[in-house]
Amino acid sequence: MRPATQIPTVIRFEGYELDLAGEELRKNGFSLKLQPQPFKILAYLSAHPRVLVTRQELRDHVWPGDTFVDFDLAINQAIKQIRAVLNDDAESPRIIATLPRRGYRFIANVETSPAPEVSSLPLPEVHQLAEPRLETVGATVRNRRWIPVTLALSAILLMGAALVGYRMARSTRPAAQMRMVVLPFQNLTGDPGQEYFADGMTEEMISQLGEMDPNRLGVIARTSAVKYKNSGKAINQIGQELGVDYVLEGSVREAASRVRITAQLIRVSDQMHVWSESFDRDFKDIVALQADVAQAIATRIDVGLGQRQTQPAQSGQTNWEAYSAYLKGRHLLLDNKTNATIAVALKYFQRAIELDPNFALGYTGLADAYSEQADADLDPAKAYALSKEAALHALSINPNLAEAHVSLANELFYHEWKWVEAEREYKRALELKPTYEEAHHSYSHYLTLAGRHQEALQESQRLLQMDPLSSHMNSHMGIAYNRAGRFDDAIAQFKRTIAL
Template sequence: MHCGKVSCKFKQFFGRSPRSLVDGPEPHSREERSGSRTSDRLDSWKEIAAYFKRDQRTVRRWEESEGLPVHRHQHKSRAAIFAYKSELDAWWDNGRQRLEGDAQTTAARGTRRLIWPAAAAGILLVVGGMFARHWLRDRSIRAHVQSIAVLPLANLSQDPGQDYLADGLTEALTTNLGKLGALRVISRTSTAQYKGTKKSIPEIARELHVDALVEGAVMRSGDRVRITAQLIEAPADRHVWAETYDRDVRDVLALQADVARAIAVQIRGNLSSIPAPHEAIPLNHEVYELYLKGRYARDEGSEDGLKLAFEYFRQALEKDPQYAPAYAGLADCYAHLPFYSETRPAEAFPKAKAAALKALQLDQTLAEAHASMAYVETYYDWNWPGAEAEFRRALELDPNYAEAHHSYSRFLASLGRVEEARAELKRAQELDPLSLLVQANSGVISYFGRQYD
């Protein structure tokens, strides 16, 4: 069978064209393509990406590996690149049209009864070969992916006010994948630095020391949320899996869990190695959005960000006083407040402890709440056995919790358990390789170990 390189490649991997993974319909109709050459032109990578409903990194990769027809200006005073919609459509349609032509030819020949046995044998050989190739490829993927990073999901909503949703879903996907104990999942603190990056997939993978990357996008329109996710084998820059999920915003919790489990199946091969999700608890989507806004504001790392986070978490609890993650968010904010403001520890830490206890009363499986309790027990109550128990429980629930590994390493160093502290710090560095704070802690541990050189 002869077919266009792009269409065949994507149909082999995904069973359908890449455009259908994003929004279903094929590219613009012939009527839409008519018009002047000027209106036919796209003058930036951003416009080309929007035309294909993909991110810029993907269309750049298509130009390099698939021959996407992109032109370059000779004069630096003008835009660096441009492309014509008609050429892009022809590039896209080429493989599909050839496939349709082959299908028609095969159908016409089907009337000749004498060639049916040979045709059947050929089909079996092709299908068997494809099955073997995919089986071997999948086994190779499962054997080699021991580490993964979720790149920041792009916000395609054309509304910067929806950035909190894209960032929140990125973190939720990272956390859900982190529950696969045997898989090293890079912290969002490190991956956040690649938001809007132009670096290639292999380059990012080398910097993060991972075998695979997840990239994608989020688009919200009214009460609908669409997530497009792709799993990429990093060294070869090869797409392994891609899917689009379109749900009501009220189902966003189930949506993010579905995406994580689909990726986990691709890596591990079966559901038996994947922790079963907790029974879904009915949740007002407004509560979850307020919670995500609180997390987004808290991550700004400033006093103003903490104040805004407090407000969002409190609003979430006003709407649902039984929502444990919001209490965990409050506990974390109170625990860090003395480091960002003039608030006295004697005022902030008791509130942090009360919020953490309330969160754990509602949900004992929240690693964040256990980590906040460990923080309070360490820096305020000075309850070393209690603090260590909370650190261990947090890491048991979330083995890829980089911040907890980091805090635990400082705790162990303060007790003179330097080698244990180094082991925890090494794990934190593996999970959060670009964190300057984690790197600086190496010197702190050496100080506690009286290793001044």
């Protein structure tokens, strides 16, 4: 056990600011995401700079005595997360050095703002509380006589301030965010050709849950989630690697004109199955089915989520064949994208809107496919004109479709160079769908090219929070650092990307 030391409230190092009272890590005024256990470890290490801290000490400090986890794995993952956030390199550390088989040492220079002690607080006189002044404890016998009174009054003032601060914090500080990953749904149709359907359901569940209340429930994006498809990894390992509280597993079956979705929700902390249910519906009710599953999960998690804040992108009954064609097209645009697959995706989107002329999402798929062809084998002017036409048609059907606003924004920006109009569309998409990864991705590119590097970095950091294992988003973060002139951060980020 280390001797008690005065614990600082704020620790500064290498341009970072660790606020222990607010449980927040900041850099350049921006809050950086760090899970509770890594935060506790970083706080403990930085509070004991230049000192060897053993793994046993970290275990005793972070985990209660009745906790049963793989502590070595948990500490390793926590240190890995800390280094990722701090752009620190285990081989050439600037901040945390590893002492093999012993522990860790915080090697960065620190500046601290100590927590106030009662004896160092201003001690007000009884008759002039509005103008407190410092009293010297040993000045005179007369002054000593007032020490108990002034200490008591100081304690009262501190308690009052603490109470006011607590009430203000409760009213202004957002509640802790739960985090979840939706693992790729299993295809139990018996037909490998139906894999697109299971993948589409995974994507839609991520979208539906992410739109519930982004401040209360954070959902890992598809690219990171899909890395665990058939991985065989245990729930606790997945939870540690992604820093999530819950894991959703599911499967899909179809028979005749009906579809069955079975889903189960697992709490990472104790690997308890807290909810499981099967949903059996007609294909025509597929959109409503997705919304029902998402609402059931949000209610079961019980973090104060209400009804979803926005309406589903495609409300009402949807022509199943049109929706199926749309999913096939999106599947091709998401994975193994080539000129040939883009052309096939385009045909699927055209088929979708032939089957259902009012299927707005089908037109957004069409817009994105044409936009991709501008970089492929179609004349860019023609490709972008067709893309804009499809995006505007989608918005005429559903003005609140975030996907269509991003499609339109990309055409306005990359083809017409209408910066103001493009930014308006990007922002509208993010208002409608705050967790839409492609909106953050495209907008961050816009901000970078506009020279607004701090905002671009902020958007890129949001992307990494949503999609931490995506090599694309990790390299995108490196590019953002590079264009902002933060070359050391860029090199460190590219090294992490290569390690993925």
